[in-house]
Structure formats: structure tokens, C-alpha cells
Amino acid sequence: MKKNIALAIICFLPFHLFAQQQWNLKECIDYGLKNNRSNTVYENEKKAADAKAKEALADYLPKVNVTGTFDDNLKVQQSVIPAGVFGPDPVKVAFTQKFNTNGTVQLDQTIYDQSLLNGLKANKFSKQQADLNIKQNEETIIYNISNAYYQIYVYREQLRLLKENLETYHKQMDISKLQVQKGVTLQKDLDKVTVDYNNASSQIRVAESNLTLSENQLKYEMGYPINTVLPVDSAAQQDVAMPAAVNTNSSSFSAFNRTDYQLSEVNSKLLQIDQSRIKAGALPKLTGYVRYGAVGFGNTLGPAFSDLNPFSAVGLKLTIPLFDMFKRNAQYNQAKYKSLNAIENLKLDAGKYQLEYENSRTKLIKAQTNLDNDRRNIALAESVFKTTDLQYKKGVTDLIDWLTARNSIKDAQNNYLSSLYSFYQAKLDLEKAGGSLKTFYSSL
Structure with missing residues (x-):
């Protein structure tokens, strides 16, 4: 009895451990946020911003110079x-x-030095800019990993459907072979089924290749070793096949939620500081x-x-600078117009981001509707095929009707897969347009 219990535990452990190794979307994003190589780049940029702030502060600190000649x-x-100072003749000394x-x-x-004091104000915004760049990079990682992850799910769903089709064609081929041997049907009918069987086999190979490419893309976005197996969680396949409806009724939107808008705001403030710094260059320095x-x-x-x-x-x-006003005025005017343009661009960006959000919202509503319709259409096509298959077995209809009904299922499946990917793409695009990718990640 004890041996049986020990054997059961030993047999259970590998499957349990394997189940623990399955990566869901949140775990993939967690890994990517820690290991994607772009993180190092933006962390270095933040350190460079800190060093730049210290450089600006150093101009107001004491400086000691040692000179020796x-x-x-x-x-x-x-x-x-001259003559007459020490005598009647000039004296060389x-x-x-x-x-x-x-x-x-x-x-x-x-x-x-007012220009230096104004320049010190830019340190706070330079640090904010570096932090926002890190945040934007994290959002990009979340978006790219999610997109690659959903692609894997869609290709797995495609493979599942294709293998079901292949099995159906294989069974029909066996039936047609027997019918040809008995002289009940012609060889050309068997050939027609064989052609569809071969086409399904080719589509499976293409889907398998696409699945491998998507898995490699996911590894790349995560910073995961390409040559190492990444067991993506397939237990949630039903959730992919039947994605939850997304509430698209809420039209609340704020451009400030977008990280790129926040970056533009910071850039506008930096340009204003640069403008005041140049203007302060006309003041005396002590x-x-x-x-x-x-x-x-x-x-x-x-x-x-x-x-x-x-x-x-x-x-x-x-x-006291006196005669450099022409150069300084030219520099000031350049900074002023850059600052004015930055303010106008902020207004343009607000409208552009509102447009992106509304368009993404519309696309998601359409994608969700198409997905529901295509899912129902598959069920309808399968119902028609069952009836046609039964009629074909009873000899009421011919093989052409059988193949036509089967092809209708394939067309419905293709439309469904396209709608499925479009749905997830639109969902991600709406999160991105609304500046809520990190909220989306936290809710997984």
C-alpha cells in the first residue's frame, strides 16, 4: 500500500511541476518588464539625466583652480x-x-547668475522626462508581449480547427476508397476529397510555422532566450475561443492619461525654461x-x-553684458517660437489622441460584433454540414454538396479566426489609445 502511494506521488509530481511551468500572459509580461534589453537603455538614460542635473548644479558650486608657471x-x-626721473638720460631696467x-x-x-538659476529649474523636468520614457517603454513592452501572446492563441485555435477538418477529410477518404473499390463511386470523387485533405495538410504546416514564428516573437519581446522552450499556457484556450465582451459604452477620455502627451507637456515646460534662461543672460553676474x-x-x-x-x-x-543683445535676442526669439509651437502641438496632440481613442473604440465595437456573428456562423455551417453529411450517406445528395458544405465551414472558420485576432488587436489598441495599458496589465 505504501509503495502504491509513493508511486502515485512520484507520478504526480512531474505533471504538477509541468503545470507550474505554463506561462500565462501576466507572467510573460512580468518577465518582459524585468528582462527586455530596452529596460537597460532607458535606465541608463535616467542615470544620464541625473548626471546632467548634477552638472547644472555644479555651475553654482565653488570652483578651485591651481595654476603654476x-x-x-x-x-x-x-x-x-624716461629721462629726468633718475637722471638726465633714460634708464633701461x-x-x-x-x-x-x-x-x-x-x-x-x-x-x-539668474540664467544659471533658471537652468536649475530644468533639472526636475529632465528627471520627469526620464521617468516618463521608462513608463512609455514599459507600455510598449506590455503591448508587444500581449500582441504576440494573442497571436499564439489564434494560431493554436487555427491549428485545432484545421486538425478537425483534416480528420473529417481523412474519414471521408476512407469511405470513398471503399466506395471506389466496390464500384459505387468514381475515382474522381476520391480525388476531390484527397485534394481538400492535402490542402488542409498544407494549411496545418503553414499554421505550425506561423505558430513557431509567433512564439519566437514573444520570446524576443520578453527578452527570453530564443533557443529555450517557452511553454505558453494553453489551459485558457476556451477563454480565447470565447473572449469576454468588452464594455465600450464609456466615452470618458483624457489626453493626459497618455504617456506621450505627458512627455510633450514636459518638453513644453523645458522650452519655457530655456526661453527664460536666455532672457536672464542680459542680467549682471556677480x-x-x-x-x-x-x-x-x-x-x-x-x-x-x-x-x-x-x-x-x-x-x-x-x-555686465552690453553689446551681445543682437545674438541674445535672436536666441530668445528662437526659443520663444519653439515654446509657442510646443503649446500648439499639445492642443493638436489632444485632438489627435481623442480621435485615436474614438476610432479604436469604434473598431472594437465592430470587431466584437463580427466575432459574435462569425462564431454563430460556424455553428450554423456545422449544422448545415451535419444535415448534408447525413443526406450524402443516405444517397439523397452527391459529393459536390458535401464538399460545398464542408468548404462553408472552412470559410466560416477563417472569418472567425480573422475576427478573433482583430478583436484582440482592437482591444489592445483601445487600451493604448486610452493610456490604460498598465491598468490592463494589473487587471490580468
């Missing part, structure tokens, strides 16, 4: 003292010696400094380095 005056420069050393340490501190150094002279190298004369100074420097 050593001169070997090959020919010492002389100055002339050298105010330096052959060797001259000079070392200086100077600290500069910006006390007031800088304080502290300087300490030493000077050495000598006709030989020794005294020039050993006999140093220290000096120091503390001072203020006021800079």
Missing part, C-alpha cells in the same frame, strides 16, 4: 624709465630675472574669488624655486 627668459625684457616661477590657487564662487600664490625670481634655478614671495587677494567680479 615656470619661465626661462632667454632674453630678459627691459623697460625704459629689467623688472624680472632669467628664471621666474609663479604658483596660484584661486577659489571662485558664483554669487548671482562672482567672488579668493586667490593665494607665490612668485620666485632668480638668475639661477635655485632661487627661482626656493626664494618665493607670497601674495593673496579677495575680490568681487561684476560682469
Whole structure:
């Protein structure tokens, strides 16, 4: 008894573990948000924005410069003292010696620079821009993974239907072979069924290839190793075949929910700051400094380095730009018109995003209606085929009617598969247009 229980546990574990390995849509998105290579790119851009903010702040921090010079005056420069100062004749005097050393340490501190202060305001918006770029990249990952995932579901549904068709044709081929052997029907009838059977086989191979391509696309969007098997969850196949209806009655929409709109707003604010920064360039700039150094002279190298004369100074420097107004005005006008265009583009974007949302909403309503109709049409075509198949077996109708009824099922299935994919595509497009992809992801 104990051996039987242990054997049952051993047999159950592999299936249980395998079931745990099935990836549903939320798990695929979770993996993609962590492992897609584009995440690294946008994280690096955020770090670059942080570094840029520190660079802007550094212009208002103290700066210390150390300067050292050593001169070997090959020919010492002389100055002339005019006649009458020290005697009746002019006197030539050298105010330096052959060797001259000079070392200086100077600290500069910006006390007031309005253009720098305005530039510091851009740091907050630059960080917001980097964060929004990360958010937009996450939304793109969610959209692409969901799209590839739904493609896999649709191709699996197509394979299921094609294999059902293939089985039906195979059974009919067996019946037709017996009828040909008994002389009840002609070889051409068997050939007609065989042609449809071969066509179904070819369609299965194409669908299998498309399924593999979709699986590879999903791996790529997730950042999952291409050569590693990714067991996508197929337990929810019924949910795909019968997708839940989507409420499209709500027309509430706000362009601000769109990340790209938020990015445009941030860009507009940055342009306004740039405009004020250029304008502030006309204001005076005040800088304080502290300087300490030493000077050495000598006709030989020794005294020039050993006999140093220290000096120091503390001072203020006021800079008033006077004659650069033409260049600055041109720069200001450029920034002003860029800022005005950014504001107008925001209004254009709001209208464009409203249009995208309404169009996506309309497409989803149509796709949902088409899906319901095509699903009912399959059931109707199958009902017609059952009747025709029964009539054919009783000899009331011929093979042409049987094949026609079967082809009607195939046409209905193709329309259904197209509507199924269109439905999921429209659903994703509506989430994207409404700026609710992350909400969609959280609700999975």
C-alpha cells in the first residue's frame, strides 16, 4: 500500500511541476518588464539625466583652480624709465630675472547668475522626462508581449480547427476508397476529397510555422532566450475561443492619461525654461574669488624655486553684458517660437489622441460584433454540414454538396479566426489609445 502511494506521488509530481511551468500572459509580461534589453537603455538614460542635473548644479558650486608657471627668459625684457626721473638720460631696467616661477590657487564662487538659476529649474523636468520614457517603454513592452501572446492563441485555435477538418477529410477518404473499390463511386470523387485533405495538410504546416514564428516573437519581446522552450499556457484556450465582451459604452477620455502627451507637456515646460534662461543672460553676474600664490625670481634655478614671495587677494567680479543683445535676442526669439509651437502641438496632440481613442473604440465595437456573428456562423455551417453529411450517406445528395458544405465551414472558420485576432488587436489598441495599458496589465 505504501509503495502504491509513493508511486502515485512520484507520478504526480512531474505533471504538477509541468503545470507550474505554463506561462500565462501576466507572467510573460512580468518577465518582459524585468528582462527586455530596452529596460537597460532607458535606465541608463535616467542615470544620464541625473548626471546632467548634477552638472547644472555644479555651475553654482565653488570652483578651485591651481595654476603654476615656470619661465626661462632667454632674453630678459627691459623697460625704459624716461629721462629726468633718475637722471638726465633714460634708464633701461629689467623688472624680472632669467628664471621666474609663479604658483596660484584661486577659489571662485558664483554669487548671482539668474540664467544659471533658471537652468536649475530644468533639472526636475529632465528627471520627469526620464521617468516618463521608462513608463512609455514599459507600455510598449506590455503591448508587444500581449500582441504576440494573442497571436499564439489564434494560431493554436487555427491549428485545432484545421486538425478537425483534416480528420473529417481523412474519414471521408476512407469511405470513398471503399466506395471506389466496390464500384459505387468514381475515382474522381476520391480525388476531390484527397485534394481538400492535402490542402488542409498544407494549411496545418503553414499554421505550425506561423505558430513557431509567433512564439519566437514573444520570446524576443520578453527578452527570453530564443533557443529555450517557452511553454505558453494553453489551459485558457476556451477563454480565447470565447473572449469576454468588452464594455465600450464609456466615452470618458483624457489626453493626459497618455504617456506621450505627458512627455510633450514636459518638453513644453523645458522650452519655457530655456526661453527664460536666455532672457536672464542680459542680467549682471556677480562672482567672488579668493586667490593665494607665490612668485620666485632668480638668475639661477635655485632661487627661482626656493626664494618665493607670497601674495593673496579677495575680490568681487561684476560682469555686465552690453553689446551681445543682437545674438541674445535672436536666441530668445528662437526659443520663444519653439515654446509657442510646443503649446500648439499639445492642443493638436489632444485632438489627435481623442480621435485615436474614438476610432479604436469604434473598431472594437465592430470587431466584437463580427466575432459574435462569425462564431454563430460556424455553428450554423456545422449544422448545415451535419444535415448534408447525413443526406450524402443516405444517397439523397452527391459529393459536390458535401464538399460545398464542408468548404462553408472552412470559410466560416477563417472569418472567425480573422475576427478573433482583430478583436484582440482592437482591444489592445483601445487600451493604448486610452493610456490604460498598465491598468490592463494589473487587471490580468
